[in-house]
Amino acid sequence: MKGPVISNPARPKANAIVQRHKQVIMTSTMVPYPIVGECAEGALVSDPDGNVYLDFSSAVAVMNVGYNHPDVKKAILDQAERLVHFAGNDYYNARQVELAEKLVSITPGDFPKQVFFSNSGAESVECAFKLARRHTKKPCMLSFLGAFHGRTFGALSLSACQALHKKHFSPLVPQVLHVPYAYCYRCAYDLEYPSCDLWCAKYLDEVALRYSASEDIAALIAEPVQGEAGYIVPPQKFLAQIESTCRKKGILFIADEVQTGFARTGKMFASQHFGVYPDIITLSKALAAGLPMGATVSRAETADWDEGSHSNTMGGNLLSAAAALASISVIEKMNLCDRAQELGEHAMKRLRELKDESRLVGDVRGLGLMIGVEFVKDKGTKERAIEETERIIVEAFNNGLILLPVGLNCVRIAPPLNIDISLLDQGIGILENAVDKVAAG
Ligand SMILES: Cc1ncc(COP(=O)(O)O)c(C=O)c1O
Numbered sequence: 001m002k003g004p005v006i007s008n009p010a011r012p013k014a015n016a017i018v019q020r021h022k023q024v025i026m027t028s029t030m031v032p033y034p035i036v037g038e039c040a041e042g043a044l045v046s047d048p049d050g051n052v053y054l055d056f057s058s059a060v061a062v063m064n065v066g067y068n069h070p071d072v073k074k075a076i077l078d079q080a081e082r083l084v085h086f087a088g089n090d091y092y093n094a095r096q097v098e099l100a101e102k103l104v105s106i107t108p109g110d111f112p113k114q115v116f117f118s119n120s121g122a123e124s125v126e127c128a129f130k131l132a133r134r135h136t137k138k139p140c141m142l143s144f145l146g147a148f149h150g151r152t153f154g155a156l157s158l159s160a161c162q163a164l165h166k167k168h169f170s171p172l173v174p175q176v177l178h179v180p181y182a183y184c185y186r187c188a189y190d191l192e193y194p195s196c197d198l199w200c201a202k203y204l205d206e207v208a209l210r211y212s213a214s215e216d217i218a219a220l221i222a223e224p225v226q227g228e229a230g231y232i233v234p235p236q237k238f239l240a241q242i243e244s245t246c247r248k249k250g251i252l253f254i255a256d257e258v259q260t261g262f263a264r265t266g267k268m269f270a271s272q273h274f275g276v277y278p279d280i281i282t283l284s285k286a287l288a289a290g291l292p293m294g295a296t297v298s299r300a301e302t303a304d305w306d307e308g309s310h311s312n313t314m315g316g317n318l319l320s321a322a323a324a325l326a327s328i329s330v331i332e333k334m335n336l337c338d339r340a341q342e343l344g345e346h347a348m349k350r351l352r353e354l355k356d357e358s359r360l361v362g363d364v365r366g367l368g369l370m371i372g373v374e375f376v377k378d379k380g381t382k383e384r385a386i387e388e389t390e391r392i393i394v395e396a397f398n399n400g401l402i403l404l405p406v407g408l409n410c411v412r413i414a415p416p417l418n419i420d421i422s423l424l425d426q427g428i429g430i431l432e433n434a435v436d437k438v439a440a441g
Contacts, residue, residue: 005051006051007049007050017048040068042423043419117316117317121284122149123294125158134305135252138216142220142251145188146183182238183226183232204245221256231406231410236273257283262287264368280298286327291319291323343417343421344367344369350425351364354435359379360377390405392434396430396431396434
C-alpha cells in the first residue's frame, strides 16, 4: 500500500458488511460513510473491495505508532505464545509490573506513583473518580463544559459534550459541576484572549468558594486539550492556573490524557506542555497500540484503597501490557514526540492557509498531531456549519481520506505520528479539495 486509491467506489462487499452490522450490532456508529477495515499498515487501511484509505483519525487516536507496527506485532505474538491472561488484579505477572514501572517513570512528576489497569478510557476515569471520592471523603467533582470522559455512569456524569450522550440516562452520579473551558474561539464569557486575563480559570476560585472546596469538592478533572468537544487547545497558562486553584483549595487535580497521551500532542503527555503535575492521570486509547487497555496513574499517597475496594478481571492483561511496552519503546526510539511536533507545525501551516482562503473554515487549532478544523457558515456569526461538515467528510472519504467528525462541526486531523510527510500532504490536499467543493455548493 503506497497511498489512497479508490478503485471500487461502489464498495459492494463493504456495503454488505455495513448492512449485516446494522442487523446484529447495537452500536450507534455515526460516521456517514461505509468504511470497513480489512488490512492496514502505517497510516493506510484497505477495505474488502480493494480500496485504500489514508486514515487521519488513527482509529480514534489509538494507532499513534501506525497500524501493524512490526515491533508491536512481534511483542503480541511472542506474548501470545507464552501466556495471554492471568487475572492481573488477583494474581501477579511481570509484564504489567514492567508496564506500571514504565508509566510511573514517563508520566509527569518525579514522585512515587501507583497504577491501576483496566480495559478502556471510561474505566480509567471511573477509577480516578472513585479514588478521588475515597481518598478525600468528599462528594463533589468539578469538570468542564465540552468535556468527554466516557460512557459509563461515572465518566458520563463528568462529561458535558453533547446532550445526546445523556438523553434518557438520568439519574446520573450527582454532585458534578461543569464550568466553562478555555474555548477561546467561542468564549463562554464573550471575552477575548489575552485581554480576558484568563477569566475562565480565575472564575474557578469563585466556584470553589461557593461550593466549600475544603468540605465538598473532591477533585477537578480536565482534558489538557479537549478532545471530543473539537480538539480545543487552551491558552498556555490555563491549566497551571486551575492546578494552582486546586492546590490552594485542597482539590485533587485529575488530567484525562486518554486522547492526548503517548506523544499525540508532541510531548509524551499533553500536561507536559503546560508544566502541570496532576495527582491522577487517566490513560487508554494509544496506550496498547490497538489492544484494549486503560490505566489510572496516581500519586502513591492518594492511592490509599483498602484491599479489594476496586478491582476487575481483565486489567493488566498480558497481551495488552506487552503491546503497550513495545509501543512506548517505538515512541521513544523513533522520537515520535518531536516528529508529531514537526509534522503538526507543517500541517497547521497549510491548514491556516486554508482558513485564510476558505469561507467555511472558522478556526484551526492544534498541538502536535492533534489538530481540529472548525467549519462555520459565516465567519462573523460563527454559525456552526454542521451539514457542510458532513458533506466535507463524505467528499474526503470518496477520495480516499478517512476524517472523523468531532464536536458538531469540526474534523480532527490525527494521523499516526510516524506518517510520511508526503502522505500527510496528500491527505491535506484531499481535505482542501473537499472544502473547496462544498464551499462552491
Ligand atoms: C478524553 C477521553 N476520556 C475518556 C474517553 C473514553 O474512552 P473509552 O471510549 O475507551 O471508554 C475518551 C474517548 O474518546 C476520551 O477522549
